[in-house]
Amino acid sequence: MVDSNGYIVGCNKAAKELLGINGDVVGEMAREVLPDSAMYEVLETGIPVVNNKVDIGGRVILSNHKPIFEGTRITGVVTSFQDITDLDAVVQELEVTKELNKELEAIFNSSYDEIFVTDGEGVTLRVNKAGERFYGMKAEEIIGKHVTKLEELGLFSPSITPQVLRTKKRSTLIQSTKSGKKIIVTANPVFDEKGQIIRVVTNSRDITELSNLRQRLEDTEKLMDNYRTEIVKLQKERLDASEIISKSAIMQQILILAGKVAGVDSTVLIEGESGVGKGVVALKIHQLSKRSEYPFITINCGAIPENLMESELFGYEGGSFTGAKKEGKKGLFEMAGTGTIFLDEISELPLNLQVKLLQVIQEKRLRRVGGNDYIDINARILAATNRNIPRLVKERKFREDLYYRLNVVPLVVPPLRHRKEDIPVLVEHFLEGLREKYEIYKKMAPETMELLINYNWPGNVRELENLVERVVVTVDALEVLPMHLPDYILHGDGTSAKVFVLDICPLKSATDELERQLLNKALIKFQNTYKMADALEVNQSTIVRKMHRYGIFKENVHLQ
Structure with a gap:
């Protein structure tokens, strides 16, 4: 407590301890003991100051200053002190806790x-x-x-x-x-x-959507199993009907070699361009072998996505991945049993699966995706490719050790352009098959057959078969003439001319025959001499004159 002049008139023990005062301070000027105290402001204004925080010696002190009046005159100030250091720390900690709780609440709800x-x-x-x-x-x-x-x-x-x-x-x-x-x-x-x-x-x-997707995946897997069964049946029916049609010496040699390798279980690599009939040769080997009563499974290594290839070939155990059937699934090697598995386009097999295939060939056993146990297999392996595997080996796109394992007995099927004597017999074979299928009878004119023999056939036997079916279903006439063939076959040398010459004849006769054919075609199409003249880029009078010359009349054309 201080008087009106600022002298200390009283200070208890607790105050001395809080303020760090030693000895008696009564009678001393308060400003010398507490130079920054708010009590001096109270002496001047008479207005109390409460909850005033000050830092004294590292401690937080709360002070309250109240004036003492005698009447209206200020006679002194009473100051009380309270150590709130611990309380202030609690308050700060409480604020931090509130902020943390707010943050956790936001995380909790987000x-x-x-x-x-x-x-x-x-x-x-x-x-x-x-x-x-x-x-x-x-x-x-x-x-x-x-x-x-x-x-x-x-x-x-x-x-x-x-x-x-x-x-x-x-x-x-x-x-x-x-x-x-x-x-x-x-x-x-x-x-x-x-x-x-x-x-x-x-x-x-x-997981509602995930559950729905899983169910749809399981349904799709069941449907795929049904499709696989049907595809195997259809493949068997198609392959059973397939036969090698050939009379060329080079293909006869291939068939003799196929008969020899059919008697043993050696791995065979069949090479040749796309469409030459590698699958038919593989089937022939299977049919001539002791495994002919067992399945012949074909898989196109280039047609199955890489992420599905391993499970398709080797199968998987139940629960090995999301969507997998609980009971697992056999791969094609297991489905083949003691039959034959034909790996077409083997060069498209990913490198990581080439390693596993090599192990299967060497060890005669496999391990399903997600499985721990080995399963013995007894299927014979035939492979085919239309690519240059030695070059792929040099480019590190195909494993050399697998190539040598597959290429125990190489069979190279020549392209159709190297065995042209097979073209007529193939054409007749396809015509006969289409006759039975569509009940449509067609025959090839000799000059048409000559054009087919002279064509290069980059698509080989498959292209020939497709062309024969095309003309059978699109040509109305009984006999397929050169004019019915596509332009690229008529002019296999790359020319774009629309006139073709089948044999040598006098130039005058050839010119007359060309004019006669053009006039006939134009009259059939336009039925009008003026339109014919525009199409043939001559005068209308020239059209009339030449029609009379060749005896071409509208009545005759209609009769035809």
Whole structure:
């Protein structure tokens, strides 16, 4: 306490300790002891100052200054001090805790997955925004209710919390919610120092769409199995009907060699351009072998996506990947049994699967995708390619050791342009097949057959077969003439002329025949001499004169 002049008239022991004062200070000027105190302001104004924080010696001191009046005259100031250092620290810590709680609340509610918290009895304590979305209810409607009650209300089923409280272990299951969602739920117990469960924290994720996709994938897998069975049947029917049609000496040699390798189980690599009939040669080897009564499985290594190739060839164990059938699936090697598996376009096989194929060939066993056990196989392996594998080996696109394993007995099927004597017999074979299929009879004119023999056939036998079918179904006449053939066959030398010469004749006769044919075609198309003249780029009078010269009349054309 100080008087009106600022002298200290009283100071108790507690004040001295708080202010760090030693000795007696009564009678001294307060400004010398507390130079920055607010009490001097109170002496001048008479207005109290309360809750004034000051730092004294590293301690937070709260001071209150109140004036003393005698009547209206200020006679002094009474100041009280309180050490609030610890209290201030608590206040700061409380502010930090509030901010942290606010941050955690934001994280809790912004989680895409549901977070559901109960106490050790199963009573709901907290649920985030995702939970509200799953259950179609506000958090306030859920908090405070026991999980069994919520299950009875149909919010979710089954409840996972009682299971965790019973087993005291983490648990995971699939729940159905009131809003029709499928969610995967994982609940974790939280223990106190005595080993008692005080909380159960549950995380849930919506897998409705994933579940639908999984079901569709399983349905598609079943459908694919049906398709595979049907495809195998169709392949067998097609291949059973396939035969090698040839009278060329070079193909006869190929067939003799195929007969020899059919008697043994050596791996055969069939090489040749696309469309030469490598698959038919492979089938011939199978039919002549002791395995002919067993399956002949064909797989085109270039037609199956790389990520599906391994499971298609070697199969997979149940649950080895998302969407896998529970019972697993046999691969084509297993499906072949003691038959033959034909790997067409083997050069398209990815490098990582080339390693596995090499192991299968060497060890005669395989391991399914996701499996641990080996499965013995007894299928014979035939392979085919239309590419230069030695070049691929140099380019590090094909394994050299696999190439040598496959190329035990090489068979090279020559292109059709190197065995032109096979073209007539192939054409007749295709015509006969189409006659039975469509009940349409057609024959090739001699000059047409000559054009077919002279053509280069880059697509080989497959291209020839497609062309024969094309003319059979599109040409109305009984006999297929050169004019019915595509332009690229008529002018295989690359010219674009529309006139072709089949044999040598006098130039005058050739000119007359050309004019006669042009006039006939133009009259059939236009039925008008003026339009004919425009198309042939001559005068109309020239058209009339030449028609009379060659005896071409409208009546005759109509009769034809």
